[in-house]
Amino acid sequence: MEGLFEDIVGQELAVSILARALAQGASHAYLFTGPAGVGKSEAALAFAAGLACREGGCGTCTTCRRALEGLHPDVEMVAPDGSSILIDQIREINSHVAYRPFEARAKVYVLFEAETMNQQAANAFLRTLEEPPPHVHFILVSNAAERMLPTIASRCQHVPFTRTPAPLIAGHLERRYGLTKDDARLYSRVAQGSLAYARELATSAEARERRGRLIESASTLPEAGLLATERMLDETLLAVEKRADHQVEGLDAKRDKALDWAGDARTRSWINKMHDQRVRRERRRAVGMGLEEVTGTFAGWYRDMAASSVGAEDAVLNQDYLPQLHLEAPPGRTLPCLQAVMAVRKAQERLRYNVDTRCAVGDMFRAIKEALI
Numbered sequence: 001m002e003g004l005f006e007d008i009v010g011q012e013l014a015v016s017i018l019a020r021a022l023a024q025g026a027s028h029a030y031l032f033t034g035p036a037g038v039g040k041s042e043a044a045l046a047f048a049a050g051l052a053c054r055e056g057g058c059g060t061c062t063t064c065r066r067a068l069e070g071l072h073p074d075v076e077m078v079a080p081d082g083s084s085i086l087i088d089q090i091r092e093i094n095s096h097v098a099y100r101p102f103e104a105r106a107k108v109y110v111l112f113e114a115e116t117m118n119q120q121a122a123n124a125f126l127r128t129l130e131e132p133p134p135h136v137h138f139i140l141v142s143n144a145a146e147r148m149l150p151t152i153a154s155r156c157q158h159v160p161f162t163r164t165p166a167p168l169i170a171g172h173l174e175r176r177y178g179l180t181k182d183d184a185r186l187y188s189r190v191a192q193g194s195l196a197y198a199r200e201l202a203t204s205a206e207a208r209e210r211r212g213r214l215i216e217s218a219s220t221l222p223e224a225g226l227l228a229t230e231r232m233l234d235e236t237l238l239a240v241e242k243r244a245d246h247q248v249e250g251l252d253a254k255r256d257k258a259l260d261w262a263g264d265a266r267t268r269s270w271i272n273k274m275h276d277q278r279v280r281r282e283r284r285r286a287v288g289m290g291l292e293e294v295t296g297t298f299a300g301w302y303r304d305m306a307a308s309s310v311g312a313e314d315a316v317l318n319q320d321y322l323p324q325l326h327l328e329a330p331p332g333r334t335l336p337c338l339q340a341v342m343a344v345r346k347a348q349e350r351l352r353y354n355v356d357t358r359c360a361v362g363d364m365f366r367a368i369k370e371a372l373i
């Protein structure tokens with residue numbers, strides 16, 4: 001069973017709750033909470049595999065492997081359609097829950113971005129959540145659980161995920177990817193608690209280039225003219241969208257593989273439907289992660305400027321940019337730098353509440369320029 005959760009690093013509490021549930025009997029509903037990039041989605045699929053597997057989560061049988069890939073017909077994934085989970089999506093769940101699983105031990109529904117359920121959808125969901133059939137389990141996943149209806153949250157067992165501590169990430173990067181101590185330390189700090197981003201930095205030259213470009217944008221933004229600022233905004237947002245498109249391209253091949261496994265027409269039609277949901281979900285997730293990367297890099301940069309301006313070099317995240325930070329953040333610049341950090345934090349908060357992306361990032365750019373003028 002350890003195998004199921006081996007890629008979830010630094011989440012002992014969450015993993016112990018889930019492992020115990022698989023060993024001793026699981027509740028009907030779980031709510032995974034915590035920031036993006038710490039392994040909630042991966043853990044949700046692993047837990048779903050454990051619930052579906054007839055061996056209680058062996059990690060190796062076809063049920064486990066297909067569930068882990070998000071391709072098992074008894075593990076259904078629901079993601080927002082547009083910006084919310086709609087009542088029609090919940091009605092569909094409600095009308096299907098009574099059916100027995102196709103082949104697995106249980107039927108598992110994973111609801112991503114569960115906080116986006118609107119009031120109608122939430123009310124419809126509540127009825128099923130109150131009295132689900134014995135073979136059904138729900139896993140709700142949310143980065144913003146404080147926005148969920150209390151009546152729903154209170155009917156789920158909470159599984160808290162937290163930012164992964166930098167030393168744990170660093171150790172993982174060294175062991176898993178053979179990074180040097182220095183590189184592992186640098187990427188673990190730059191990632192600011194997001195294991196997913198740290199892994200990307202460790203394994204992708206493209207991610208490292210992106211980081212360089214974002215730091216350059218953060219550094220030149222305060223001096224940039226109006227046109228240059230607009231261009232920077234366009235390019236930044238376009239890059240996030242393009243990368244999200246690119247990330248979902250590979251999913252078609254996975255669907256084809258699942259169709260090869262599928263025995264009958266009913267299963268095949270489920271797989272096709274799940275594929276559409278999956279593309280939507282993964283794309284939203286990729287855009288969300290892309291925006292986190294942008295705002296995280298900006299916040300990290302201005303935070304580093306503030307640290308550098310008071311001589312707190314040990315606290316600097318972007319250690320490989322120390323000489324540049326010295327030049328850009330002389331003593332006395334601390335307060336404006338912290339105001340720029342606040343501007344980014346505000347944008348992050350707005351993005352969590354699904355404010356229009358261009359509006360949130362554009363306002364952030366303007367506020368940063370005002371702070372650092």
Ligand SMILES: [Zn+2]
Pocket residue numbers: 053054055056057058059060061062063064065
């Ligand atoms: Zn198994």
